[in-house]
Amino acid sequence: AAALKAAASPYRVDEALTPEEDVTSYNNFYEFGTGKADPAARSGAFKPTPWTVKIDGLVAKPGEFGIEELLGFPLEERVYRMRCVEAWSMVIPWLGFPLATLLDKVEPLGSAKYVAFETVVRPEEMPGQSGLFQPLPWPYREGLRLDEARHPLTILAVGLYGKTLANQNGAPVRLVVPWKYGFKGIKSIVRISLTETVPPCTWNLAAPSEYGFYANVNPAVDHPRWSQATENRIGEGGFFGSNRRDTLPFNGYADEVASLYAGMDLAANF
Amino acid sequence: MAVLPTLPKRLHGPSVWALYAVGFMPAALAFYLGATGQLPGNAVKEFEHLLGLWALRFLVATLAITPIRDLFGLNWLRYRRALGLLAFYYVLMHFLSYMLLDQMLRFPAIVADIARRPFITIGMTALVLLIPLALTSNNWSIRKLGQRWNKLHRLVYLIAAAGALHFAMSVKIVGPEQMLYIALVALLLAWRPIRMPYLRWRRQRSGIARPHHPTTEKAAG
Numbered sequence: 001a002a003a004l005k006a007a008a009s010p011y012r013v014d015e016a017l018t019p020e021e022d023v024t025s026y027n028n029f030y031e032f033g034t035g036k037a038d039p040a041a042r043s044g045a046f047k048p049t050p051w052t053v054k055i056d057g058l059v060a061k062p063g064e065f066g067i068e069e070l071l072g073f074p075l076e077e078r079v080y081r082m083r084c085v086e087a088w089s090m091v092i093p094w095l096g097f098p099l100a101t102l103l104d105k106v107e108p109l110g111s112a113k114y115v116a117f118e119t120v121v122r123p124e125e126m127p128g129q130s131g132l133f134q135p136l137p138w139p140y141r142e143g144l145r146l147d148e149a150r151h152p153l154t155i156l157a158v159g160l161y162g163k164t165l166a167n168q169n170g171a172p173v174r175l176v177v178p179w180k181y182g183f184k185g186i187k188s189i190v191r192i193s194l195t196e197t198v199p200p201c202t203w204n205l206a207a208p209s210e211y212g213f214y215a216n217v218n219p220a221v222d223h224p225r226w227s228q229a230t231e232n233r234i235g236e237g238g239f240f241g242s243n244r245r246d247t248l249p250f251n252g253y254a255d256e257v258a259s260l261y262a263g264m265d266l267a268a269n270f
Numbered sequence: 271m272a273v274l275p276t277l278p279k280r281l282h283g284p285s286v287w288a289l290y291a292v293g294f295m296p297a298a299l300a301f302y303l304g305a306t307g308q309l310p311g312n313a314v315k316e317f318e319h320l321l322g323l324w325a326l327r328f329l330v331a332t333l334a335i336t337p338i339r340d341l342f343g344l345n346w347l348r349y350r351r352a353l354g355l356l357a358f359y360y361v362l363m364h365f366l367s368y369m370l371l372d373q374m375l376r377f378p379a380i381v382a383d384i385a386r387r388p389f390i391t392i393g394m395t396a397l398v399l400l401i402p403l404a405l406t407s408n409n410w411s412i413r414k415l416g417q418r419w420n421k422l423h424r425l426v427y428l429i430a431a432a433g434a435l436h437f438a439m440s441v442k443i444v445g446p447e448q449m450l451y452i453a454l455v456a457l458l459l460a461w462r463p464i465r466m467p468y469l470r471w472r473r474q475r476s477g478i479a480r481p482h483h484p485t486t487e488k489a490a491g
Contacts, residue, residue, distance in 0.1 A: 026311035034445055036311050088312055135443040225387050227379055232312055239304040239313050244374055
């Protein structure tokens with residue numbers, strides 16, 4: 001990971017940062033294995049450069065963006081809460097730029113309603129994508145409504161803790177949508193497509209009753225197998241201390257994003 | 271048939287105590303690492319999962335004693351009680367770590383979990399069913415209960431199946447590790463209806479009368 005400069009941003013949660021050690025060693029990135037330590041341990045062979053992100057679909061100016069180009073966007077440091085659907089959370093200083101900045105460059109057409117994302121497929125560099133047991137169908141896919149994608153809180157992150165992203169965190173470029181569960185934050189993105197219909201999303205397809213398309217953090221709507229009312233803050237409290245805290249609606253970003261879902265039944269559209 | 275050197279009789283007792291000592295080591299080591307901040311990431315979950323996994327391992331080991339004797343002629347019956355009790359203690363520690371360290375005694379959440387989440391209901395059922403087995407894992411109970419003891423302890427089949435299911439249902443994606451335990455438990459349970467016909471067939475084939483001690487034969491674990 002190389003040093004990366006970014007401007008300060010007003011989007012800065014006033015909570016203790018999760019230690020970098022934890023942010024880079026406790027990860028869900030099934031392309032490298034299903035264990036929390038697998039991504040850090042098994043991503044050594046992954047090459048995040050050279051890299052291009054292809055943008056196509058319902059846009060006036062489709063094209064490809066090299067990672068150097070993306071690193072050249074005005075970067076900001078955003079300190080966001082990250083709430084995993086597994087009921088744990090972190091506070092992470094991301095470096096990145098609003099996804100809207102990139103979308104503006106490709107000029108979405110009026111018919112575009114959704115944004116679809118795809119992760120790279122490289123079985124030779126990603127051990128979870130090869131072998132007998134493969135936990136999910138590849139490529140990993142995710143999607144947002146266009147207004148969610150354009151929301152100022154939604155960023156493409158290219159770094160954290162002042163450095164370019166480590167492989168296990170989704171190098172070289174990933175999505176961060178702080179009011180949604182972590183699995184929406186698709187990693188190592190190679191393709192972004194603007195579409196008219198709801199894009200297929202990996203976890204939603206794998207278990208539709210457990211992972212919705214919206215996946216907004218919501219303490220009132222439980223995962224079928226565990227409560228979402230509270231969360232464990234990683235790297236805090238230790239073994240005996242109370243590091244379990246209440247989960248906030250929209251992960252604490254309700255003031256900014258609740259209006260996106262005005263009139264929607266959030267229990268049905270979980 | 272046994273090719274391993276047999277353990278001198280005077281070491282039988284100590285070897286059982288050694289099994290207890292070794293058996294508690296994974297929990298003790300993990301507790302030490304957790305308490306001193308050396309378990310990375312989500313220390314409480316790591317500890318909780320480790321205890322659950324070892325509980326399942328001891329259940330599998332308990333169920334393996336009979337087939338190992340049937341198939342390989344190794345009589346490790348003297349270790350079965352210790353293995354079964356270790357399984358019980360690990361299930362208990364697994365539940366306590368969930369209740370105390372993970373949920374911090376948030377009883378409404380715990381009750382809701384047990385009532386509403388099938389995998390937790392199943393796990394809790396296994397724990398409750400293990401209690402009578404643990405309480406009767408002593409010579410006095412065996413004498414007192416006679417044949418009923420054997421019947422009661424057949425609950426372990428249900429408990430092991432529940433344990434493997436609980437493990438598989440707790441994860442987002444059922445992977446090789448969960449499949450391994452489901453397969454092991456399935457094989458060990460499948461052996462039970464097969465074993466008597468198998469032993470009869472082997473006796474007839476070799477023409478040797480009853481290779482095993484008749485009383486242990488009955489106490490099929």
